[in-house]
Amino acid sequence: MFHKEGQRIIITTFFITAAIILAANFYVDEAWLRYTLQIGALIVLILILQFFRNPKRVAIKSFDEILAPVDGKVVIIEEVEEKEYFKDKRMQVSIFMSPINVHVTRYAASGVIKYSKYHPGKYLVAWHPKSSEKNERTTVVINTPKFGDVLYRQIAGAVARRIVNYAEVGDNVQQGEDAGFIKFGSRVDLLLPLDSLITVKLNQKVVGAKTCIATLKEKDEE
Structure with a gap:
């Protein structure tokens, strides 16, 4: 397919x-x-x-989990200052896609689209620290029942020259469904609440709509 x-x-x-x-x-x-x-x-x-392969995947939907939006390798897990939408500190998990990965973007969580914006930009290599601010990108925010607002950012790389984003403000989206496509190598950033429990490690390979990226911390862990 x-x-x-x-x-x-x-x-x-x-x-x-x-x-x-x-x-x-x-x-x-x-x-x-x-x-x-x-x-x-x-x-x-x-x-x-x-x-351009698009393997059929049926996500096991859960409001308590954030699933990987794409296939690839986790290259960043860190606390950052998110400057575009939240303007405060968030946990960032970044997934790098090589040209051999499936490049379908899938919704990491179910909810309602609150924000969707395209930014023209440069084409630095996708793992460059400034690529999330300087490169061509789209920023999408999903309002979820448990995590609140969750942001993901599709980032073009040195080879990727076209980002396709299907998210429109007001859409009610389902975890694991098709959210877009990035052509020829790129990166996706997830910006999560600070109290999220990250369940992946650096350099771990993840599968879109299958691998759990984060869960909610239990009260006794806080």
Whole structure:
């Protein structure tokens, strides 16, 4: 199953690949060159199909858990000053997606969209400390029943040049559902309340709509 955001590029790449294979058969006499062109075109097609794959996942919904919004590796867990929306301290968990990861963004929690804004910007590498403030990005805030307002930020990287965000203010969204797509390598930041209990570790690989990122602290832990 492939994501709808990849339909155009998949179809275009398919026809280009078919054209290269046919043209090589008719116009390239050297066998090694013909096979190189044909195999190269097929590899590009396979990579495009792999990038836009959209595995079906059914989230086990819970108001008490924040699920990973994307597939990737946890690269930041720290307390930060969130300057755009909250303007106070939050726990930040950042997940880096390499080009081989699934790039579908999924809602980390169920609730109502309170804020959704696109910011044009630069294309620093996604793990750069300033990428969450300087790069092209979208910021979305979900009002949840248990965690209150939860913010996630889709961040373009050095290769990613297009962010797709489906969240609109007033939408009632469900945990694990499709929230958008980031094309070709990027990062997603989660900004959570300080009393959240983070359940992942640095460098841990996470799976969108499956891995629990945070839960609520029990009263006796506070």
